[in-house]
Amino acid sequence: MSNECDKMNNIKIKDAFTNGKAFIGFLTGGDPTIEKTIEYVLAMEEGGCDLIEIGIPFSDPVAEGPVIQKANQRALKNNTNTDDIFKAIEKIREKSNIPLVLLTYINPVFYYGYDKFFKKCKQLNINGIISPDLPYDEKDEILETANKYDVDIISLIAPTSSERIKMIAKDASGFIYVVSSMGVTGMRSEIKTDLKSIIKDIKEVTNIPTAVGFGINTPKQAEKISKIADGVIVGSAIVNIIGEHGENAAEPIKDYVKKMKNAISP
Amino acid sequence: MSKGRFGIHGGQYISETLINELLNLEKEYNYFKNDKKFNNELNKLLNEYAGRPSLLYYGKRITEDLGGAKIYLKREDLNHTGAHKINNVLGQCLLAKKMGKTRVIAETGAGQHGVATATAAALLNMECEIFMGEEDTKRQSLNVFRMELLGAKVHTVKTGTKVLKDAVNDAFREWISRVEDTHYVIGSTMGPHPFPTIVRDFQSVIGHEIKEQILKLEGKLPNTIIACVGGGSNAMGSFYNFIEDSEVELIGVEAAGKGLDTDYHAATIAKGEIGIFHGMKSYFCQGNYGQISPVYSISAGLDYPGIGPEHSYLHDIKRAKYVSATDDEAVKAFEYLSHMEGIIPAIESSHALAHGMKIAGDMDKEDIIVITLSGRGDKDVAAIARYKGIELYE
Numbered sequence: 001m002s003n004e005c006d007k008m009n010n011i012k013i014k015d016a017f018t019n020g021k022a023f024i025g026f027l028t029g030g031d032p033t034i035e036k037t038i039e040y041v042l043a044m045e046e047g048g049c050d051l052i053e054i055g056i057p058f059s060d061p062v063a064e065g066p067v068i069q070k071a072n073q074r075a076l077k078n079n080t081n082t083d084d085i086f087k088a089i090e091k092i093r094e095k096s097n098i099p100l101v102l103l104t105y106i107n108p109v110f111y112y113g114y115d116k117f118f119k120k121c122k123q124l125n126i127n128g129i130i131s132p133d134l135p136y137d138e139k140d141e142i143l144e145t146a147n148k149y150d151v152d153i154i155s156l157i158a159p160t161s162s163e164r165i166k167m168i169a170k171d172a173s174g175f176i177y178v179v180s181s182m183g184v185t186g187m188r189s190e191i192k193t194d195l196k197s198i199i200k201d202i203k204e205v206t207n208i209p210t211a212v213g214f215g216i217n218t219p220k221q222a223e224k225i226s227k228i229a230d231g232v233i234v235g236s237a238i239v240n241i242i243g244e245h246g247e248n249a250a251e252p253i254k255d256y257v258k259k260m261k262n263a264i265s266p
Numbered sequence: 267m268s269k270g271r272f273g274i275h276g277g278q279y280i281s282e283t284l285i286n287e288l289l290n291l292e293k294e295y296n297y298f299k300n301d302k303k304f305n306n307e308l309n310k311l312l313n314e315y316a317g318r319p320s321l322l323y324y325g326k327r328i329t330e331d332l333g334g335a336k337i338y339l340k341r342e343d344l345n346h347t348g349a350h351k352i353n354n355v356l357g358q359c360l361l362a363k364k365m366g367k368t369r370v371i372a373e374t375g376a377g378q379h380g381v382a383t384a385t386a387a388a389l390l391n392m393e394c395e396i397f398m399g400e401e402d403t404k405r406q407s408l409n410v411f412r413m414e415l416l417g418a419k420v421h422t423v424k425t426g427t428k429v430l431k432d433a434v435n436d437a438f439r440e441w442i443s444r445v446e447d448t449h450y451v452i453g454s455t456m457g458p459h460p461f462p463t464i465v466r467d468f469q470s471v472i473g474h475e476i477k478e479q480i481l482k483l484e485g486k487l488p489n490t491i492i493a494c495v496g497g498g499s500n501a502m503g504s505f506y507n508f509i510e511d512s513e514v515e516l517i518g519v520e521a522a523g524k525g526l527d528t529d530y531h532a533a534t535i536a537k538g539e540i541g542i543f544h545g546m547k548s549y550f551c552q553g554n555y556g557q558i559s560p561v562y563s564i565s566a567g568l569d570y571p572g573i574g575p576e577h578s579y580l581h582d583i584k585r586a587k588y589v590s591a592t593d594d595e596a597v598k599a600f601e602y603l604s605h606m607e608g609i610i611p612a613i614e615s616s617h618a619l620a621h622g623m624k625i626a627g628d629m630d631k632e633d634i635i636v637i638t639l640s641g642r643g644d645k646d647v648a649a650i651a652r653y654k655g656i657e658l659y660e
Binding site: 159 | 281284552558
């Protein structure tokens with residue numbers, strides 16, 4: 001086995017949090033095309049992303065705001081399916097060891113078959129799954145299968161989680177996705193939630209890194225968040241660049257990611 | 267396995283942001299459902315405002331014409347606002363008010379549930395916003411105006427396919443943004459736990475009354491109860507008190523649209539597969555790697571790609587049977603009841619009626635069928651005219 005191969009098999013989500021504060025970027029697979037997804041993921045890595053979330057498009061993305069809803073529609077218009085995303089990741093893995101996480105509503109995973117899905121994840125070194133409609137209480141749906149194939153289930157903690165925070169954090173793996181605001185994904189001018197107190201509760205029960213997402217789009221916001229969390233997640237702002245630039249988004253994405261990563265690097 | 271299960275179906279597959287709200291709703295509901303004062307208040311509203319109990323009407327002419335089983339119609343069409351929807355809405359709005367909520371939101375397809383919610387909100391002095399797909403606002407412009415008359419704000423949904431399921435999506439999105447003062451009045455026995463249970467309980471008054479009324483009229487239980495099924499609230503309400511009476515056959519009728527062999531139907535049990543969507547595990551019309559399929563029916567109220575989890579369970583254990591009726595069959599039944607009994611049924615309920623017409627003739631004269639007429643058909647007159655190629659101006 002070559003060194004490169006060894007390294008591939010050892011990619012872990014925690015690696016994303018070793019290079020200062022982590023910058024986590026998101027895009028929807030297949031938007032605008034599956035070929036461009038490969039190019040844009042690599043551009044995000046080049047720009048300084050420490051971990052990348054790739055969304056599997058879904059017909060009814062209930063937790064998404066307008067920007068990511070439109071990206072889902074663009075991807076589905078091209079008939080992007082789960083196997084296309086896996087094929088794209090296979091290509092990405094030929095060039096990159098960046099930790100990768102799939103963001104998907106649970107129905108496409110259920111439909112694909114849990115065993116088949118997570119087996120594929122392991123083969124391609126996909127390190128985690130985030131499912132916005134699979135809360136802590138329904139985790140058993142996939143827990144055993146995900147564990148069998150070493151795929152971390154990323155837990156979400158919301159502004160309304162209150163006494164649930166410690167329960168969720170205690171059982172978390174990979175990283176903890178702290179939802180910054182009420183509502184759906186999308187760029188916000190202000191984040192009002194008391195994130196400090198949520199993260200304090202989390203840290204009391206676990207050492208797993210925390211990353212804050214929902215609404216973050218400016219370097220200033222990112223810098224502020226990076227002072228209290230281990231990572232910053234940006235989705236809609238990147239998807240918005242793709243929406244604007246279509247097939248020519250690689251450079252603007254790279255520039256944007258660079259700017260954001262700089263903002264959170266001391 | 268988590269709470270709120272009906273066999274493998276049901277559950278709480280929804281954003282973490284809403285979980286505490288759902289847990290609280292469950293707790294409050296479990297308290298108030300046994301609270302004497304709450305029940306007195308609700309019953310007073312049902313009896314003195316909505317017009318309950320609704321009649322169980324013997325359809326003498328259709329019985330004689332079809333030449334078999336005696337056909338009774340459970341007249342939910344006679345309720346205030348013209349459908350069974352008001353039963354659930356009064357219950358949920360009163361509960362929301364007790365919980366300290368000042369605002370209710372709801373999804374609507376044809377507008378029946380939206381109108382009912384706007385009505386209850388007006389009565390209980392609550393702020394109200396209704397989510398309705400852009401396509402449906404065009405088809406049902408009269409209902410949009412009706413809801414506005416009642417003081418509700420109608421939010422035109424322009425996302426996705428711009429119909430009922432998208433209205434549900436946007437209502438959830440709104441609720442995730444604002445749970446503090448807002449209750450989401452889900453209109454059917456669907457969604458995350460505890461909604462399928464709450465809606466079923468509030469609708470079960472239909473079956474309670476059927477049992478009481480038929481025993482009084484006939485001295486025995488019916489052989490068969492038939493109701494139409496979209497999400498399934500009028501059917502669940504009709505069936506629930508008969509589940510233990512194994513001799514009573516329960517039949518749900520789905521919308522077969524232009525035919526089960528076409529892509530234009532909403533027959534979830536007949537053509538769907540198990541999936542997880544809108545907060546629940548159940549059967550859904552889906553395909554292409556688990557994308558939710560667009561569905562079609564002449565009836566906007568049955569035009570939903572899923573079915574309530576308790577129906578899926580009753581199907582799995584074979585306690586209820588699910589069949590379907592096409593647009594053509596429903597329109598024929600719509601006209602038949604209008605001619606024969608002077609009752610214009612909702613196009614949704616006409617699906618149940620169509621199945622009753624299929625089976626009544628083969629049953630004995632001593633047999634009894636109860637068909638739930640979930641709503642009245644005034645709202646459908648223009649659509650039926652269009653279906654027959656007649657252009658009406660309202």
